[in-house]
Amino acid sequence: MASSAAPRSKTKSKGLDPARADEYRGWLRQMLLIRHFEEKAGEAYSLGKIGGFCHLYIGQEAVAVGSLAALGPDDYITCSYREHGHALARGISSQAVMAELFGKASGCTGGKGGSMHLFDASLGFLGGHGIVGGHIPLTTGMAFAAKYRGTSQVAVCYFGEAAVNNGAFHEALNMAALWKLPALYLCENNRYGMGTALERASALYDISERACSYDMANEVVDGQDVLTMNAAMERAVTRARNEKLPTLLEVRTYRFMGHSMSDPIHGHYRTREEVEGQRKRDPIAGWSQRLIADGLMDEDSVRSMDKNVLQEVEEAYQFADQAPDPAPEELYTHVYAGEEGER
Ligand SMILES: Cc1ncc(C[n+]2csc(CCOP(=O)(O)OP(=O)(O)O)c2C)c(N)n1
Numbered sequence: 001m002a003s004s005a006a007p008r009s010k011t012k013s014k015g016l017d018p019a020r021a022d023e024y025r026g027w028l029r030q031m032l033l034i035r036h037f038e039e040k041a042g043e044a045y046s047l048g049k050i051g052g053f054c055h056l057y058i059g060q061e062a063v064a065v066g067s068l069a070a071l072g073p074d075d076y077i078t079c080s081y082r083e084h085g086h087a088l089a090r091g092i093s094s095q096a097v098m099a100e101l102f103g104k105a106s107g108c109t110g111g112k113g114g115s116m117h118l119f120d121a122s123l124g125f126l127g128g129h130g131i132v133g134g135h136i137p138l139t140t141g142m143a144f145a146a147k148y149r150g151t152s153q154v155a156v157c158y159f160g161e162a163a164v165n166n167g168a169f170h171e172a173l174n175m176a177a178l179w180k181l182p183a184l185y186l187c188e189n190n191r192y193g194m195g196t197a198l199e200r201a202s203a204l205y206d207i208s209e210r211a212c213s214y215d216m217a218n219e220v221v222d223g224q225d226v227l228t229m230n231a232a233m234e235r236a237v238t239r240a241r242n243e244k245l246p247t248l249l250e251v252r253t254y255r256f257m258g259h260s261m262s263d264p265i266h267g268h269y270r271t272r273e274e275v276e277g278q279r280k281r282d283p284i285a286g287w288s289q290r291l292i293a294d295g296l297m298d299e300d301s302v303r304s305m306d307k308n309v310l311q312e313v314e315e316a317y318q319f320a321d322q323a324p325d326p327a328p329e330e331l332y333t334h335v336y337a338g339e340e341g342e343r
Contacts, residue, residue: 014104014296016227020035021251023237024063024296025305027226031284032309034085037094038129038257040221041084041115045261049321050101053130054115058084059256062283063188064089067156067251070237076124076142076155078135082188082255083128086158088104090125092118094316104323110275112334113324117324124153130186132164136185141184147244153167161250162193164207165322175249177214182240186233188223190255195269222282223253225292254278 038056057064064085071077079086087097090313092108101115102108116335118129129135139157146153163169164187176183188208191198199205211218213214217239221232229251229340236247256279258265266272292298297305 005316016290016296018296021296023069024227024291026292027065027230028284028287028297028302029309030064030065030089030306031226031287032306033187033312034061034064034088034092034116034310035284036306037088037098040317042096042257042261044098044101044317044320049102049324050115052114052116053081054261055082055259056133056257056261057082057255059278059283060188060190060223060253061085062226062229062287063186063223063253064158064252066223066226067186067233067249070233071154071156074124074151074153074236074307076126076139076143076153078139078156079118079124079128079158080132080135080160080163081128081130082160083118084115087118087125087128090120090123092120092123093127094312095319096120098316098320099155099210099323102323103325104320105326105330106323110334112330121311126263130226132145133163133168135159136163136166137168137172137175139185140181140183142174142183143176143240144179144245147181152182152241154184154186155299156186156254158186158188160193161187161191161198161207162201163187163190164210165202170210173211173214173216173246176246177216180244181246182244183246184233184236184240185246187248187250188253189250190253192255192269194259194261194263195267197269206250208248208250216246216248218248218250221251223251224281224286226283226287229243230307234316254281 042056044050068089096108100118102110103111103114105111109117116130119127136157139155142155189207208218208220219232222228235250239245239247266275275339288302
């Protein structure tokens with residue numbers, strides 16, 4: 001069953017729209033940034049520069065990049081703890097994210113949140129949440145707030161497939177459908193919750209079908225194809241913004257690394273062959289080849305973009321390494337909501 005995870009939606013093989021060339025090249029740059037950022041974060045973790053947990057997003061880059069590209073600047077986003085890529089794609093700087101992983105004062109949450117709690121209210125990026133599924137009802141609340149205030153904002157929640165067996169998931173989706181809220185639930189189905197395969201934990205294999213219980217629009221999306229991801233997200237965002245209706249997107253993807261930095265890549269729950277097979281559908285290689293095939297880039301421009309990204313990541317690392325620790329008195333700030341200097 002696990003090997004037959006072929007998504008229902010597929011990229012149509014028509015040519016890329018040249019009018020969107022800059023945007024398409026931007027997606028490649030963002031995916032390369034996430035990939036190299038995560039590689040560097042892994043290195044920093046092994047050197048003891050990053051403490052606590054650290055969950056890398058390598059392999060899933062097209063999901064964050066393709067989907068976030070369909071949002072507007074005022075929309076709300078919440079994520080699980082595997083959110084470095086979403087934070088970067090939303091526009092939090094690589095320096096602020098890396099410094100946060102290092103627990104430094106220049107981090108996007110002042111060094112107090114760390115890897116699992118990236119946050120930037122000015123970008124509508126409302127966490128980074130460590131409790132599996134805990135942010136799903138919060139996002140329903142954000143969508144309710146948007147509708148209640150009469151804005152055109154949408155609220156998007158990113159979570160893994162292990163979260164759908166959580167009661168909060170069902171309560172939140174039921175309310176969103178009942179109250180017709182502009183919410184979008186994006187399940188990144190990478191097939192494993194830590195070391196447990198989806199089919200060992202879920203009675204229903206097609207997660208998208210859970211939306212039927214709430215008469216909610218739903219779609220299965222190929223998350224390894226950034227263009228397909230973007231198109232599906234645009235459909236869901238339009239539904240939320242214009243019709244005030246929620247959607248559940250089941251996005252099929254794969255993590256190339258272990259669950260967290262403390263876990264092996266293969267473990268006992270999946271084979272080396274499976275991981276190698278999935279790596280053949282690397283979303284970054286696929287997209288760069290597509291850009292080259294359609295004449296929007298060539299090998300040299302891809303190489304030079306890659307070099308430029310590596311330079312940015314190195315600078316982020318140096319910035320984080322040299323940034324100051326939070327001042328001891330910071331222990332007492334941001335403990336309660338509404339304080340002066342609230343982020
Ligand atoms: C409520 C709750 N139960 C258990 C955990 C421990 N835990 C951390 S990550 C994880 C697996 C989650 O997998 P999934 O939601 O599929 O996301 P992925 O790690 O694959 O991105 C679990 C069980 C937790 N953080 N919160």
